Amino acid sequence: MNTEITTPTAEFTQRFTSIRRGARLARHLAVHQLDAWGYAYGSELSDTAALIVAELAANAVTHGRVPARDFELRLRLTETTLRIEVADARGERAPMTGTPSPDAEAGRGLVLVAALATDWGVADRQVGKTVWAECALPGNRHSSANADWHRAATTGHVVS
Ligand SMILES: Nc1ncnc2c1ncn2[C@@H]1O[C@H](COP(=O)(O)OP(=O)(O)OP(=O)(O)O)[C@@H](O)[C@H]1O
């Protein structure tokens, strides 16, 4: 399991209420943060990240939900990789992928994540678990961003 990552150059962490609206908000804030980091709305990375965050957040609020406990989204940007982490409070149930039958109405979220991400996995945490996925960064940051800014970027909105 890949729990060791390189030092992030920028990081964003936010907690959300474990309801569907919280999951939608997580997706919106993720693409907003990526835009602020120079990956514009509608870019390939933004669209890919939006899908991954949406699937992982939806799972957190359905399968990983513990009443009265938030879930947490973390985005970590390194020189080469965007790492998306969604942590929920439920430790005793693990995400699992299978091959959904063609007429199955569910069971595709993690298949999609696995197809979109360069790597993904599940890590234990003190309470619950973290489901993570990584995407390789393209070289197509929009003009408002530059490498110096990128290196200077620091932690986003951190909620403890
Ligand atoms: N955060 C999680 N906590 C606990 N179990 C999970 C979590 N995420 C996924 N799972 C388990 O893994 C299974 C597969 O997840 P996946 O997202 O692929 O499908 P789904 O959520 O059942 O359906 P869909 O995403 O297509 O609406 C889930 O049915 C659930 O049993």
Ligand SMILES: [Mg+2]
């Ligand atoms: Mg799902």
